[in-house]
Amino acid sequence: MSRSSSGIVAGLTVAAVAVVGFLAYQASANVPETLGKPNGSPSGSHSSGSAGSPAQKPKKNPTALPEASGTGERVVYALAAKRVWLVDAKEKVTRTFAVMPSTVSPAPGSFSVTSRSGSVTGSDGVRIEHVVRFTTVDGVVIGFSAAVDGTLTSPDPTLKTGGVRMKVGDGNAMWTFATVGSTVVVVP
Numbered sequence: 001m002s003r004s005s006s007g008i009v010a011g012l013t014v015a016a017v018a019v020v021g022f023l024a025y026q027a028s029a030n031v032p033e034t035l036g037k038p039n040g041s042p043s044g045s046h047s048s049g050s051a052g053s054p055a056q057k058p059k060k061n062p063t064a065l066p067e068a069s070g071t072g073e074r075v076v077y078a079l080a081a082k083r084v085w086l087v088d089a090k091e092k093v094t095r096t097f098a099v100m101p102s103t104v105s106p107a108p109g110s111f112s113v114t115s116r117s118g119s120v121t122g123s124d125g126v127r128i129e130h131v132v133r134f135t136t137v138d139g140v141v142i143g144f145s146a147a148v149d150g151t152l153t154s155p156d157p158t159l160k161t162g163g164v165r166m167k168v169g170d171g172n173a174m175w176t177f178a179t180v181g182s183t184v185v186v187v188p
Contacts, residue, residue, distance in 0.1 A: 062081065062083070063083070063096050065085050065087065065093050065096075066078050066081070066085075066187045068187065069085070069087075069185050069187050070110060070183065070185040071091070072087075072089055072091075072183065073087065073088055073089040073182070073183065074087050074182070074183040074184065074185050075087075075113075075132075075144075075174070075177065075178050075182065075183065075184045075185070076184075076185050076187065077099070077106075077144075077164065077184060077185070077186045077187070078187050078188070079101065079105055079108070079186065079187070079188055080188055082098055082099055082100070082101055083096060083097065083098055083099065084096065084097055084099050084144070084164075084166065084170070084174070086173060086174070086177045086178075094173075094177070095170070095173050095177075097166060097167065097170040097173075098166075099144070099164050099165060099166045099170075100152050100153065100154060100155070100164070100165040100166075101155075101164055102140075102142065102155055102161045102162045102163050102164055102165075103155050103156075103157055103159060103160055103161050104137050104138065104140040104142065104160050104161065104162050105137070105142070106134075106135050106137055106142050106186050107137075107186070108186050108187055108188050109185075109186055110183060110184070110185050110186075111134040111135045111183070111184045111185075111186065112134065112181055112182065112183060112184065113132055113133065113134050113178050113179065113180050113181060113182045113184060114133050114134060114135070114180070115133045115180065116130075116131060116132050116133065116175070116178075116179070116180060117131040117133075118130065118131075119148070122145065122147075122161070122163045123140075123141075123159065123160075123161045123162065123163065124155060124156060124159055124161050124163065126147050126148075126149075126151075127147065127148040127149070128145040128146060128147055128148060128163065128165075129145065129146055129148050129168075129171060129175075130144075130145060130146055130171040130172060130174060130175035131143050131144070131145040131163075132144045132145070132174055132175065132178045134184040135184075136162075137162065138160075140160050140161070140162040141162045142162040142164070143162060143163065143164065144163075144164045144165075144166060144171070144174050144178070145163045145164070145165060145166070145171060146165065146166050146167060146168045146170065146171025146172075146174075147165060147168075148168075150167065150168050152165055152166070152167055153165075
């Protein structure tokens with residue numbers, strides 16, 4: 001009797017493996033072409049989806065260095081992205097970080113670091129360090145700095161301030177990187 005039981009078990013096992021194999025084949029044959037592809041589009045294809053709908057553009061990396069941000073060693077400050085990049089002479093981003101903009105912003109363009117201060121009180125009354133100034137707008141000095149207490153809060157909208165705030169570690173990196181005369185490129 002044990003011989004016939006083992007034969008039945010072996011037969012059922014073979015049948016189960018065959019069914020699983022068949023189902024796996026069916027599943028792979030019916031996988032939509034877009035499954036697992038970036039942005040839901042087939043590889044090498046730029047289909048526009050349903051008729052009349054615009055083509056889906058791949059999402060930009062929010063930490064990627066903005067195009068048209070100058071060349072050479074520079075600090076890049078993107079106003080809308082609220083982000084800074086430190087770019088070396090070989091066009092390599094050595095650091096990027098989020099910042100808290102001031103209430104007064106510079107116009108897009110290229111500037112030079114005009115002065116620096118190790119530690120001062122900001123125009124908003126906050127103790128700041130590693131101040132790197134690069135322009136003036138309507139009498140308000142614009143520069144990068146870090147609050148000594150490590151906070152990164154929104155500025156009081158009723159005050160005209162020019163401090164673009166960053167975290168302490170980012171302020172240390174900015175201080176080391178951006179000396180007097182260094183280029184600062186502001187992009188929209």
